[in-house]
Amino acid sequence: MRPDMILVHYTGMIDAAVALDRLCAPGSEVSAHYLVLEDGRVIQMVQESRRAWHAGESFWAGETDINSCAIGIEIANPGHDFDYPDFPKRQIAAVTALCRGIQTRNTIPPARVLAHSDVAPARKQDPGEKFPWRTLWDSGVGHWVDPAPITEGSTTLVLGDRGEAVTAIQDLLAQYGYGITVSGSYDSTTHDVVKAFQRHFRPQRVDGMVDQSTRTTLEHLLAQRGRVRTLAARARDFARLAS
Numbered sequence: 001m002r003p004d005m006i007l008v009h010y011t012g013m014i015d016a017a018v019a020l021d022r023l024c025a026p027g028s029e030v031s032a033h034y035l036v037l038e039d040g041r042v043i044q045m046v047q048e049s050r051r052a053w054h055a056g057e058s059f060w061a062g063e064t065d066i067n068s069c070a071i072g073i074e075i076a077n078p079g080h081d082f083d084y085p086d087f088p089k090r091q092i093a094a095v096t097a098l099c100r101g102i103q104t105r106n107t108i109p110p111a112r113v114l115a116h117s118d119v120a121p122a123r124k125q126d127p128g129e130k131f132p133w134r135t136l137w138d139s140g141v142g143h144w145v146d147p148a149p150i151t152e153g154s155t156t157l158v159l160g161d162r163g164e165a166v167t168a169i170q171d172l173l174a175q176y177g178y179g180i181t182v183s184g185s186y187d188s189t190t191h192d193v194v195k196a197f198q199r200h201f202r203p204q205r206v207d208g209m210v211d212q213s214t215r216t217t218l219e220h221l222l223a224q225r226g227r228v229r230t231l232a233a234r235a236r237d238f239a240r241l242a243s
């Protein structure tokens with residue numbers, strides 16, 4: 001397939017050298033197109049036209065073979081198992097520039113720059129709630145709306161709930177692309193998907209419970225998604241206006 005998605009990961013290894021070894025070892029059966037080091041250096045490991053093994057069992061918007069449609073970027077960060085340090089500014093600047101290039105070369109829709117946790121919510125939490133999606137958005141990468149403020153005491157939906165309100169939120173999450181069955185039952189999959197959604201789009205609180213802020217943020221994303229232009233389209237518009 002032609003790549004039409006960027007999948008962002010952290011390495012989850014104690015340091016970048018260990019991650020590099022693992023990504024180059026045939027026996028580990030894991031690979032990615034790019035590795036971005038803490039100091040901003042970028043190592044290309046697989047050509048963009050080739051398939052790499054970074055997504056594993058995953059789903060987005062009807063697609064299960066994510067490895068065949070996604071460019072994988074591994075960001076050197078030890079992750080949640082090793083105190084999860086902040087991403088250095090230089091590293092984020094390098095990731096942003098890399099994504100801009102990939103978006104332009106491959107025509108990636110903004111809303112298809114995703115976290116590994118978005119496509120595998122039950123298994124993965126990378127790149128995690130510290131990854132600054134807002135910063136990337138400000139440079140024309142990915143999809144973002146400002147999260148609706150958290151208001152204490154708003155009605156929440158939690159694991160075990162049933163009914164129309166659960167059906168409604170499941171339907172919205174499925175519309176956005178998440179792998180969720182619209183059953184009306186707030187099962188463990190729903191909990192995991194809500195957590196993944198929050199990790200990406202409402203990182204102030206990642207608890208797997210649907211409060212008003214979570215619901216409103218998701219509604220805003222859906223409403224805005226059709227209007228977000230790719231960088232290439234924006235550049236064409238600009239060129240037309242300027243001529």
Ligand SMILES: [Zn+2]
Binds near residue numbers: 009010
């Ligand atoms: Zn990953």
